[in-house]
């Protein structure tokens with residue numbers, strides 16, 4: 224897991240290596256300074272030799288400057304390496320997510336992917352920086368300072384035999400308990416991001432229903448959840464520092480006590496006692512740093528696990544080896560298709576679907592909300608794979624096409640569609656980046672979008688704003704239809720794509736489709752009977768099953784659901 228993550232350091236590796244090397248320079252100086260100090264006290268101050276004090280003092284300043292220089296350079300290297308590492312990791316994660324199918328995204332949820340791309344990567348970056356800055360510094364300092372203290376006074380060094388094990392046990396106890404707490408904290412982050420995301424995307428709905436107060440309260444709760452989880456996790460971590468301080472001071476007191484006695488008895492020079500205390504501080508500080516590293520590893524382990532989960536996720540819809548099949552026509556066949564969003568045969572969203580649609584046919588699909596209309600058509604461009612059975616499009620199993628080939632022939636206007644920031648024209652070119660102006664105008668005319676686009680002062684160059692906020696719902700739908708038409712697909716699927724369009728426009732779109740797209744297989748999901756009435760055949764969906772197929776007149780005569788829907792809409796129209 225760590226290997227996979229750290230392979231992302233990539234070309235920043237040289238900085239990650241240079242950092243510890245320069246840090247070693249810094250540490251060596253830091254460790255030598257107390258020794259010089261001992262000399263100054265013993266041979267300079269106590270002997271009254273001012274010349275010696277000045278000479279050694281200058282040496283000490285020089286050493287401090289060198290140490291400072293190395294420290295600064297090391298800090299820079301570590302920063303460059305860790306920021307570069309985070310960048311690489313982030314792009315790699317983003318690329319992976321781009322390859323995800325709908326069901327991969329369902330599995331993680333958009334919000335959790337967001338947390339992983341932001342918070343989790345930040346945690347990992349911080350840990351990485353910490354590790355390259357201290358992973359060498361702490362042990363080198365520890366060893367050096369320990370050697371020095373033993374050389375100065377082995378008897379006094381036995382103090383460590385008591386303090387170090389106590390400290391080690393305490394740190395281990397804290398760290399083992401912290402991991403699950405941090406994991407929990409991160410799931411709370413997911414929940415908060417999910418709440419933020421949903422609210423920002425749906426801010427207009429929130430306002431329309433005057434739900435601001437309710438949403439504020441809700442958010443307050445989620446944010447508080449994060450706070451609690453964080454406090455719960457940090458509570459453990461903050462224990463380390465005071466405990467550490469206690470150990471340091473206990474040590475110092477003990478050394479002053481025993482060392483002082485030795486000095487008074489003449490067993491130890493005063494200057495060495497002073498440097499001994501400095502070394503003790505260094506030893507305990509490096510122990511503290513080591514424990515901080517462990518802590519960072521613990522905190523980041525939860526994040527690294529979550530990042531790896533995304534990196535390891537197999538996009539479940541991939542091009543197969545043979546992906547070379549060619550489209551013969553625009554026919555669609557469903558053979559004994561069962562489908563579950565959860566790959567669970569006892570929880571089917573589509574059950575036993577058998578269906579044959581001829582090339583060039585216009586098919587209407589009608590059914591209550593939740594009757595699996597969207598689910599049915601999503602299998603055609605292979606947004607999801609069937610759980611059982613086959614979907615055959617253009618003469619081949621959908622799995623035998625490359626995804627790109629399949630989706631360029633099957634255009635689907637999604638129910639929840641989005642436009643992106645940029646001009647109208649830029650958005651339309653998503654359909655086919657090489658489309659000529661002529662082709663664009665043609666598609667827009669068929670989708671009844673040309674006229675309203677031309678009514679804007681900037682026409683096709685009108686800027687849409689993020690998510691296409693500058694156009695009305697019906698206009699957006701028509702732009703989405705035009706975008707799909709520009710692909711010149713063999714099969715076009717409109718999932719409730721004219722719901723926000725008035726009936727007159729709806730009917731002229733259908734007329735244009737009939738005239739200009741006679742050879743294109745067209746599937747129209749709609750709520751209004753009037754939208755599907757003229758279709759060659761109409762499919763009535765009910766609770767994941769096909770309840771009936773036929774022309775408007777046949778269904779009116781034989782299908783209860785269809786007749787009831789028709790009658791209620793007729794009544795509505797008469798009222």
Ligand SMILES: Nc1ncnc2c1ncn2[C@@H]1O[C@H](COP(=O)(O)OP(=O)(O)O)[C@@H](O)[C@H]1O
Nearest residue numbers: 329564572590591592593594595596597598599
């Ligand atoms: N991404 C999803 N994950 C899990 N269940 C889903 C998902 N999308 C839809 N469903 C469920 O599948 C059923 C059919 O949904 P859908 O095909 O969207 O219905 P329709 O388009 O007819 O309104 C519903 O019960 C819905 O809750």
Ligand SMILES: [Mg+2]
Nearest residue numbers: 596597598638
């Ligand atoms: Mg739907």
